Amino acid sequence: MIDRWTAARSALRGPSVTYGVIGLCSLLFVIGPVSGLNPSYGTGDTLLAAQTVHFERWGVIPSELLRGSPRALLTPLTALFVHGSWLHLLGNMLFLYVFGAMAEERMGHVQFALFYVGCGYLALVAYAAANAESDHTLVGGSGAISGVLGAFLCLFPRARVTSLYPFLFFLPLRFPAWIVLIFWFTLQWLAEAQSTSTGPGVAYLAHLVGFGIGFLYAWGRFRQAARVKAQAAATEGERQP
Numbered sequence: 001m002i003d004r005w006t007a008a009r010s011a012l013r014g015p016s017v018t019y020g021v022i023g024l025c026s027l028l029f030v031i032g033p034v035s036g037l038n039p040s041y042g043t044g045d046t047l048l049a050a051q052t053v054h055f056e057r058w059g060v061i062p063s064e065l066l067r068g069s070p071r072a073l074l075t076p077l078t079a080l081f082v083h084g085s086w087l088h089l090l091g092n093m094l095f096l097y098v099f100g101a102m103a104e105e106r107m108g109h110v111q112f113a114l115f116y117v118g119c120g121y122l123a124l125v126a127y128a129a130a131n132a133e134s135d136h137t138l139v140g141g142s143g144a145i146s147g148v149l150g151a152f153l154c155l156f157p158r159a160r161v162t163s164l165y166p167f168l169f170f171l172p173l174r175f176p177a178w179i180v181l182i183f184w185f186t187l188q189w190l191a192e193a194q195s196t197s198t199g200p201g202v203a204y205l206a207h208l209v210g211f212g213i214g215f216l217y218a219w220g221r222f223r224q225a226a227r228v229k230a231q232a233a234a235t236e237g238e239r240q241p
Contacts, residue, residue, distance in 0.1 A: 018100035059137035062128035119147025123210035150214030
């Protein structure tokens with residue numbers, strides 16, 4: 001009876017971490033200076049100055065992070081929940097909504113939360129290490145969400161997901177997850193290979209690192225569990241008359 005009640009409560013909560021991250025990121029963006037919806041930050045040059053201070057306070061600055069100051073070491077955590085534009089926010093939250101729920105269900109709430117933060121932190125640190133002299137700020141949960149995509153590819157390669165493709169006039173099409181995610185990874189790889197700018201832009205390297213960490217974690221953590229489950233099922237089948 002207790003087990004049934006626990007299962008029912010868990011099902012009722014759903015992917016609480018995924019929805020919690022989406023809600024928190026959205027709330028912080030709306031009340032912050034970047035959304036343009038909070039009149040307390042002013043307009044024009046005053047608003048631009050507030051946005052610059054906002055990014056410098058909560059975002060990762062590679063040159064400062066690698067100096068190892070306590071405050072700078074915390075910025076990869078705060079940067080995960082800060083976004084640079086409406087498009088940045090909506091794109092990240094859409095990917096998290098589509099792929100996060102099933103990954104969280106498989107991992108469990110606590111493990112998924114730690115996984116999300118860990119992937120995001122390591123992805124941002126890797127980007128900072130590769131751009132050690134950069135003074136440009138880096139914000140966003142793209143590294144963490146890329147980790148979720150990598151884990152999803154490992155855990156649910158045959159699942160079918162609906163995606164929007166700009167070059168197909170944003171038609172909603174359903175494809176197996178492995179096709180969508182490998183296509184996405186290839187685009188990130190090509191974009192990173194062709195990137196020559198040292199200024200602010202999309203941190204494709206953080207995407208690649210996060211994706212790789214997520215895939216390897218899911219493969220190492222759940223491969224053995226899947227094997228044991230398969231062996232148990234085969235043993236039970238052999239006992240059937």
